[in-house]
Amino acid sequence: MKTPLFSEHERLGARIVDFHGWDMPVWYSGIRQEHLAVRRRAGVFDVSHMGEIIVQGKNAPSFLNRMTTRNVAAMGVGTVLYTFLLNEGGGIVDDLMVSRLAGEHRYLLCVNAANREKDYAWLAANNRENATIEDASDSYAMLALQGPQACGIAEACLGFDANGLKPFHVSAWETGDFGMLLISRTGYTGAGGVEIYADPQAAVGLWRRLLDGGATPCGLGARDTLRLEMGYPLHGSDITEDTTPLEAGLDFAVDLNKGDFMGRSALLEQLRQGIGRKLSGVEITDRGVPRSGCRVFKGGRVVGAVTSGSVSPVTGYGMALAYLEPGLCEGETLEVEVRDKMLASRVKKPPFAPATIEEGEALFTHGTR
Amino acid sequence: MDTLIPEGLFYTKDHEWARVEDGKARVGITDNAQHELGDIVYVELKPAGTTVKTGDALGTVESVKAVSEVYSPVGGVVAEVNVELDGSPELVNQDCYGKGWMVVIAFEGAGPSKTAGIMDAAAYKEYLAKEAK
Known part of the structure; x- marks a missing residue:
C-alpha cells in the first residue's frame, strides 16, 4: 500500500522499505541527520499509514471506557489520551491515542498501522454497547511535525497558534488551501510539536508547505531512533x-x-x-x-x-x-x-538523550566520548 | 543518485572493493553497500596479522538499522587496519573508496585479478543492475 505522499518520497530520493505492507520512507538524507534535525529544529514525518478508527454514539463513552485502560468517559472535547486496548489476559492488543472530537460523543482512535484491522475487529467483536465504529483510515493522511521549531513552523505555514495549544490537546483548524485539519499537540519523538490529520487530497500540498517552511523530511528510521531515545x-x-x-x-x-x-x-x-x-x-x-x-x-x-x-x-x-x-x-x-x-x-532510565538540543551544542560521539 | 563504481578496482558479489597497490590489496565496501546500509555507526575489523582466506570475514559494519559482514576479496595476511574508523565510522559513508577503506591485505599469489568471482567495474555495474531487478 502507498500513502498519498508516496510520490513525494520518491521525488525526494527516499529509500523505501516495506513496513507492514506499506511502502514507507526509511530515510531521505540519512537517519542521523534527520534525527538531529528533529532534536535541534524540526522534522516532518509521513505517518499516513497509521490507522484511524472513529467511535461515536451515545454509548461510545461507556464502550471505550470498557475497552481501554483510561477514563475516556471523563475526557473533555479537544483532549487526547494515550491508552491501551487489552485482551482478557491483560496483554496489549495495541497502544493508541484517543482524541475526543467536537460533537456529542465522537472519538478518533489513532492506532498502529500493523494493528488497524485487528483493532477494528477486536472493537467490533466486543461492541455490547452498540457504539458506531468505523475504520476511517482511508479518509485521513497524517503528518507528524516534530521538534523545538515545529510549533513555530505550524503557525507560519498554517496560521495556527500551535504553541497556544496545550500538550495532549487537539483542535480542528479550517485552512483555505488544505481544508479542515485536525491538529494535535502530540508526538512520538519527545521533541514537541504537532501531529496533523488531513484530507488525503490535501496531503501533498500540506507536506510541501511544511518543507518550504523549514521542516526536514524524516523517515521511519529516525522515527524509531527518536522514540527509542525517549x-x-x-x-x-x-x-x-x-x-x-x-x-x-x-x-x-x-x-x-x-x-x-x-x-x-x-x-x-x-x-x-x-x-x-x-x-x-x-x-x-x-x-x-x-x-x-x-x-x-x-x-x-x-x-x-x-x-x-x-x-x-x-x-x-x-x-x-x-x-x-x-x-x-x-x-x-x-x-x-x-x-x-x-x-x-x-x-538507565530513559530518556537516553535530551529531547531537544541547541544548534551547535556538542554531541558525544564514538570519537569524542 | 548514481552509484559510484571507480574504474581500476576489483569488486565482489558481496559489495567489497579491492585496489591493488605494491603487491597488496586495499579493501573496503562499495558505494552501493554503504548506501544500502545507511548511517554507519560502528566498524569492527580483524587485527593486523590475521590470516584470511578468500571469503573469510574481515569484520562487521554496523549501521543504525543493520549489521553486515565484510568478506575478504582475497587470501593473505591483514597488513594494515584503518584505525580512523574506530572514532569516525561515518567515513565509510562519506568516502568509501578513500578515507573509508578498511584493511590492507598482503595477498598470496596473483591477487584479486585472478580470484574466482571477482569483477571489474563494468562487470560489477552489470551485476548491480541485475540485482536491482
Missing part, C-alpha cells in the same frame, strides 16, 4: 499481546480505579502475584549496538532480553529497551550479549 515503546517489539502495561512500566496509562475494563482483573491478579519482569532502559558503555533478541546478563546469569536496540545519534552510545528482572537499580552494571561479545552496559 524510551517510548513500540507495539510489536517492546509491547505485545503477551506483555502487560504493568510489565512495560506504563502504569500511568492504566486507571485501575475507573471501574471494570477489559483486562483489568488480569492486571489486578498480576499485581497480587508480583510483576516478574520490567521493561527497562539499558545503555551500552562499550562500543557496539544492541539488537532485539540480545540476552542481558548480570554476573554471568541471564536477567533479561532486549526488545529494541539501536545507537543514539546524540550520545553515540548503544541503547536498548529490555525486559529485565525487577529489582535492578539505576546505574547497575550489566552485560549485553551482542553476537559473540559481552558488552559492558548499565541500567
Whole structure:
C-alpha cells in the first residue's frame, strides 16, 4: 500500500522499505541527520499509514471506557489520551491515542498501522454497547511535525497558534488551501510539536508547505531512533499481546480505579502475584549496538532480553529497551550479549538523550566520548 | 543518485572493493553497500596479522538499522587496519573508496585479478543492475 505522499518520497530520493505492507520512507538524507534535525529544529514525518478508527454514539463513552485502560468517559472535547486496548489476559492488543472530537460523543482512535484491522475487529467483536465504529483510515493522511521549531513552523505555514495549544490537546483548524485539519499537540519523538490529520487530497500540498517552511523530511528510521531515545515503546517489539502495561512500566496509562475494563482483573491478579519482569532502559558503555533478541546478563546469569536496540545519534552510545528482572537499580552494571561479545552496559532510565538540543551544542560521539 | 563504481578496482558479489597497490590489496565496501546500509555507526575489523582466506570475514559494519559482514576479496595476511574508523565510522559513508577503506591485505599469489568471482567495474555495474531487478 502507498500513502498519498508516496510520490513525494520518491521525488525526494527516499529509500523505501516495506513496513507492514506499506511502502514507507526509511530515510531521505540519512537517519542521523534527520534525527538531529528533529532534536535541534524540526522534522516532518509521513505517518499516513497509521490507522484511524472513529467511535461515536451515545454509548461510545461507556464502550471505550470498557475497552481501554483510561477514563475516556471523563475526557473533555479537544483532549487526547494515550491508552491501551487489552485482551482478557491483560496483554496489549495495541497502544493508541484517543482524541475526543467536537460533537456529542465522537472519538478518533489513532492506532498502529500493523494493528488497524485487528483493532477494528477486536472493537467490533466486543461492541455490547452498540457504539458506531468505523475504520476511517482511508479518509485521513497524517503528518507528524516534530521538534523545538515545529510549533513555530505550524503557525507560519498554517496560521495556527500551535504553541497556544496545550500538550495532549487537539483542535480542528479550517485552512483555505488544505481544508479542515485536525491538529494535535502530540508526538512520538519527545521533541514537541504537532501531529496533523488531513484530507488525503490535501496531503501533498500540506507536506510541501511544511518543507518550504523549514521542516526536514524524516523517515521511519529516525522515527524509531527518536522514540527509542525517549524510551517510548513500540507495539510489536517492546509491547505485545503477551506483555502487560504493568510489565512495560506504563502504569500511568492504566486507571485501575475507573471501574471494570477489559483486562483489568488480569492486571489486578498480576499485581497480587508480583510483576516478574520490567521493561527497562539499558545503555551500552562499550562500543557496539544492541539488537532485539540480545540476552542481558548480570554476573554471568541471564536477567533479561532486549526488545529494541539501536545507537543514539546524540550520545553515540548503544541503547536498548529490555525486559529485565525487577529489582535492578539505576546505574547497575550489566552485560549485553551482542553476537559473540559481552558488552559492558548499565541500567538507565530513559530518556537516553535530551529531547531537544541547541544548534551547535556538542554531541558525544564514538570519537569524542 | 548514481552509484559510484571507480574504474581500476576489483569488486565482489558481496559489495567489497579491492585496489591493488605494491603487491597488496586495499579493501573496503562499495558505494552501493554503504548506501544500502545507511548511517554507519560502528566498524569492527580483524587485527593486523590475521590470516584470511578468500571469503573469510574481515569484520562487521554496523549501521543504525543493520549489521553486515565484510568478506575478504582475497587470501593473505591483514597488513594494515584503518584505525580512523574506530572514532569516525561515518567515513565509510562519506568516502568509501578513500578515507573509508578498511584493511590492507598482503595477498598470496596473483591477487584479486585472478580470484574466482571477482569483477571489474563494468562487470560489477552489470551485476548491480541485475540485482536491482
